Amino acid sequence: MLKRTVLLSFLFAVTASYGQSARNNAMDQYINALMQKMTLEEKIGQLNLLIPGGSPTTGSVVSSNVEAKIKQGNVGGLFGVIGADKIRQAQDIAVKQSRLKIPLIFGSDVIHGHKTTFPIPLGLSCSWDTALIRRTATIAAREGAADGLSWAFSPMVDIARDPRWGRIAEGAGEDAFLGSQVARAMVLGYQGNDLRNPSSLMACVKHFALYGAAEAGRDYNTVDMSRVRMYNEYLPPYKAAVEAGTGSVMSSFNTIDQIPATGNKWLLTDLLRKEWGFNGFVVSDYTSLNEMGSHGMGDLATISALALNAGLDMDMVGEGFLTTLKKSLQEGKVTQQAIDQACRRILEAKYKLGLFSDPYRGISASRAAEILTPENRMAAREAAAHSFVLLKNENQLLPLKKSGTIAVIGPLADSKRNMLGTWSVSGDWQQSVSVIEGIRTVVGNKATILYAKGANISDDRNFVRRVNMLGMEVDTTEKRSADEMLNEAVQVAQEADVVIAAVGEAADMSGESASRAMINIPESQQNLLKAIAKTGKKIVLVLFNGRPLTLNWEAQNIPAILDVWFGGTEAGNAIADVVFGNYNPSGKLTATFPYSVGQIPVYYNHLNTGRPFAVGDWPKFKSDYLDIPNEPLYPFGYGLSYTNFTYSKPALDRTSIGANDKLRVSVNVTNSGNYDGEETVQLYTRQMVGSIARPVKELKGFQKIWLRKGESREVVFTLSVNDLKFYNKDLHWVYEPGEFKVFVGTDSGHTGEAGFTVTK
Numbered sequence: 240m241l242k243r244t245v246l247l248s249f250l251f252a253v254t255a256s257y258g259q260s261a262r263n264n265a266m267d268q269y270i271n272a273l274m275q276k277m278t279l280e281e282k283i284g285q286l287n288l289l290i291p292g293g294s295p296t297t298g299s300v301v302s303s304n305v306e307a308k309i310k311q312g313n314v315g316g317l318f319g320v321i322g323a324d325k326i327r328q329a330q331d332i333a334v335k336q337s338r339l340k341i342p343l344i345f346g347s348d349v350i351h352g353h354k355t356t357f358p359i360p361l362g363l364s365c366s367w368d369t370a371l372i373r374r375t376a377t378i379a380a381r382e383g384a385a386d387g388l389s390w391a392f393s394p395m396v397d398i399a400r401d402p403r404w405g406r407i408a409e410g411a412g413e414d415a416f417l418g419s420q421v422a423r424a425m426v427l428g429y430q431g432n433d434l435r436n437p438s439s440l441m442a443c444v445k446h447f448a449l450y451g452a453a454e455a456g457r458d459y460n461t462v463d464m465s466r467v468r469m470y471n472e473y474l475p476p477y478k479a480a481v482e483a484g485t486g487s488v489m490s491s492f493n494t495i496d497q498i499p500a501t502g503n504k505w506l507l508t509d510l511l512r513k514e515w516g517f518n519g520f521v522v523s524d525y526t527s528l529n530e531m532g533s534h535g536m537g538d539l540a541t542i543s544a545l546a547l548n549a550g551l552d553m554d555m556v557g558e559g560f561l562t563t564l565k566k567s568l569q570e571g572k573v574t575q576q577a578i579d580q581a582c583r584r585i586l587e588a589k590y591k592l593g594l595f596s597d598p599y600r601g602i603s604a605s606r607a608a609e610i611l612t613p614e615n616r617m618a619a620r621e622a623a624a625h626s627f628v629l630l631k632n633e634n635q636l637l638p639l640k641k642s643g644t645i646a647v648i649g650p651l652a653d654s655k656r657n658m659l660g661t662w663s664v665s666g667d668w669q670q671s672v673s674v675i676e677g678i679r680t681v682v683g684n685k686a687t688i689l690y691a692k693g694a695n696i697s698d699d700r701n702f703v704r705r706v707n708m709l710g711m712e713v714d715t716t717e718k719r720s721a722d723e724m725l726n727e728a729v730q731v732a733q734e735a736d737v738v739i740a741a742v743g744e745a746a747d748m749s750g751e752s753a754s755r756a757m758i759n760i761p762e763s764q765q766n767l768l769k770a771i772a773k774t775g776k777k778i779v780l781v782l783f784n785g786r787p788l789t790l791n792w793e794a795q796n797i798p799a800i801l802d803v804w805f806g807g808t809e810a811g812n813a814i815a816d817v818v819f820g821n822y823n824p825s826g827k828l829t830a831t832f833p834y835s836v837g838q839i840p841v842y843y844n845h846l847n848t849g850r851p852f853a854v855g856d857w858p859k860f861k862s863d864y865l866d867i868p869n870e871p872l873y874p875f876g877y878g879l880s881y882t883n884f885t886y887s888k889p890a891l892d893r894t895s896i897g898a899n900d901k902l903r904v905s906v907n908v909t910n911s912g913n914y915d916g917e918e919t920v921q922l923y924t925r926q927m928v929g930s931i932a933r934p935v936k937e938l939k940g941f942q943k944i945w946l947r948k949g950e951s952r953e954v955v956f957t958l959s960v961n962d963l964k965f966y967n968k969d970l971h972w973v974y975e976p977g978e979f980k981v982f983v984g985t986d987s988g989h990t991g992e993a994g995f996t997v998t999k
């Protein structure tokens with residue numbers, strides 16, 4: 240029987256790889272034949288990605304004469320075209336009116352859902368639930384494809400350790416191990432098994448590379464780091480996305496080794512293609528090719544040639560390729576082979592998506608029914624509830640009872656507009672559920688709900704004007720003064736048994752071009768919290784944020800804090816589900832909350848210094864601050880539950896392992912509190928001695944378990960030397976014999992530990 244299974248799976252593997260190579264042969268033949276018919280201009284046209292305008296953009300340039308350019312074969316793809324009808328019309332022009340009828344590829348920023356909007360990626364990553372994350376990407380792909388799209392500009396996998404950087408909202412936080420798993424889940428979710436399936440989207444991992452390490456957290460700023468750091472701490476998620484089969488990669492805005500990523504041959508060719516074996520296509524970011532001019536790399540012709548020669552295949556919006564490559568070929572600055580190669584890669588992507596057999600990928604009026612379905616909204620509600628992180632819960636204030644009088648206060652309590660979060664380009668905020676709506680739905684008539692706005696999101700006019708660039712997220716129509724709003728809120732609080740304060744950032748206070756130097760709750764809302772706190776009423780702070788915030792006053796003075804990020808379409812319902820105990824929160828932070836901006840960058844997997852500082856110690860000449868602690872406010876992996884989980888010390892089945900051994904690490908986890916609940920059990924290791932300095936802790940495994948109240952479970956991890964590998968100073972992927980520690984616990988700051996040895 241066993242033999243038969245082995246034989247069958249062998250045959251299957253052979254046939255599958257035969258099927259794959261037959262398909263590749265058919266693709267090669269098709270594309271060879273097509274390219275023979277193409278003129279130089281038509282080949283260059285495939286490298287041109289345009290945005291027709293009329294939709295939100297992320298740069299100051301928009302494309303002109305798009306229709307004429309499509310007819311002339313000067314366009315390979317479009318983005319920012321919203322809705323199946325418009326996409327059909329544009330595709331009609333390409334496949335009916337251009338000479339070779341080559342279909343366009345249609346991209347979009349499907350970042351956290353399409354129409355059904357899921358939590359911002361940073362929030363979603365706090366679920367530590369890769370199956371759930373994958374499911375959200377599958378739903379986003381199905382909706383996007385039903386709406387005519389073929390290509391998602393996602394996942395964004397930039398490791399970010401600087402919460403001032405607004406785009407920390409779009410990624411999975413600070414850890415490369417977790418980030419890699421999220422990257423993989425999202426690529427598989429978008430692409431499925433076969434891109435010809437008209438419910439899939441081609442993924443585009445971005446921003447390659449290291450964009451999250453912009454100096455000072457200022458967007459688009461310089462990045463500079465050692466190769467060892469890149470390989471060990473920043474590159475793994477991109478690599479994981481490539482290994483999961485992402486069809487495309489987007490180059491980033493920043494420089495690496497003082498060469499912009501978009502024109503960096505080491506990055507786009509040596510690393511991406513030669514070392515990692517990537518065989519899809521590379522698209523620039525929005526005018527990042529042209530921006531190489533500002534980086535001081537030369538005029539448009541020079542930088543376009545530089546980018547093509549570096550390995551860039553498609554130019555987003557800038558039209559540097561379109562307008563200069565022909566002349567550069569004549570002048571010998573680029574080769575025909577380089578143009579052909581880029582063109583081939585774009586055509587291959589279109590082939591893999593089935594666009595040559597059905598340029599419309601099955602779009603039809605009836606597929607509108609696949610969008611924003613009740614099932615998709617249910618998935619969004621579930622995903623949101625799983626993304627929330629309970630930061631504080633003094634005296635078990637949460638969950639609240641559905642009874643008595645509850646005051647819901649704050650500028651984010653009745654704001655559908657701010658539920659979706661940053662860059663939900665296709666999401667319709669009017670479809671979202673606000674906090675107050677969610678509470679009314681979940682509580683029904685069991686309690687009296689009062690409401691007061693209490694404050695504006697911010698009273699700083701200049702700041703508000705900039706935040707509101709993409710729409711009025713910070714309401715500027717309020718006629719009442721700050722005092723009038725505050726007084727009303729205090730009065731409402733006084734009438735209530737408990738206050739739910741919905742405060743924090745507006746949706747676009749994080750995201751692209753939304754760096755903040757001060758990452759606190761805006762002053763207007765802090766004043767509100769302080770005024771309510773003075774009434775003596777218990778406050779549950781429901782915190783909206785696209786980044787870790789500094790929350791010292793709140794952490795000291797407010798009894799319960801639930802971080803809800805931006806939960807998406809179903810945010811309000813999910814918030815009410817958690818606040819009133821229908822779901823016991825289980826999210827864990829994937830980015831450290833600093834104690835103060837002055838600590839940034841502060842992250843759990845740092846190196847030791849030569850003068851480490853231990854808590855309780857206070858001598859001079861140690862690595863610390865005179866005025867603040869070294870410890871962050873909330874560490875990586877942190878998040879409470881309504882119940883308690885107690886851990887045994889980790890037990891090892893052996894004290895040493897060699898190259899072929901497995902180490903069994905187990906802990907007993909007990910739900911010792913009063914509610915059923917979910918816990919993410921986290922395993923970290925530390926290499927005590929190495930050929931290079933090694934981090935004080937590195938995440939190597941995690942498991943999500945569900946335990947009934949009173950239940951205990953043994954949680955087992957298996958480690959081998961492969962889990963202990965890292966890139967050494969020569970960038971070889973090695974493990975090194977010696978002493979190790981293993982830590983298991985509820986977050987990176989609270990773990991039990993044991994030691995083991997790795998032998999030669």
Ligand code: NOJ
Binds near residue numbers: 392446524525
């Ligand atoms: C710029 C952003 O950096 C990128 O993430 C996005 O995909 C493009 N604009 C297209 O909107």
